[in-house]
Amino acid sequence: MQAHKRGGIVLRVGPSLFFLPASAAVRVAPNPRVTPVPGGSPDLVGVAMHEGTIVPVVSLGPARAEMVVCQHAGEAVGLVGANVVRTGVFDVPAEAPENVDYEGTSVPPLDVAAVYARVQAGARPGRWGASYRAPGSGPPASAIPGTTTVEG
Secondary structure: OOOOOEEEEEEOOOOEEEEEEOOOEEEEEEEEOOOOOOOOOEEEEEEEEEEEEEEEEEEOOOEEEEEEEEEEEOEEEEEEEEEEEEEEEEOOOOOOOOEEOOOOEEOOOOHHHHHHHHHHHHOOOHHHHHHEEEOOOOOOHOOOOOOOEOOO
């Protein structure tokens, strides 16, 4: 019987290991220069340029060695705060088919959707982006439930 394999990246966030599948991982890049976003979630470090595209940069932990660019819902997202332990192809343990085996340890997948949802839930509504509308730029904020107009 042939063992199942899965390609991707094993990351260390603090003492924990996580697996980011190759289907979501785009690139491991140097730690970028990040611009903070006013009113953003505490987990949102800010935004950075990556290969000509502005990407949100999300913190997984305190480490700042590199940024892992991944795809979530068709958008690029930069993940910082994790150390890349290894990239490659890993065995899939039969008892936990969603995990991969790294040096005898069953490593669970990183739930990028949950990380992204945490960032969106932590945003402070009513600050800059959601409430500001340049004069004459589309429907008034009062037409969008839960927003108010800030005159500029």
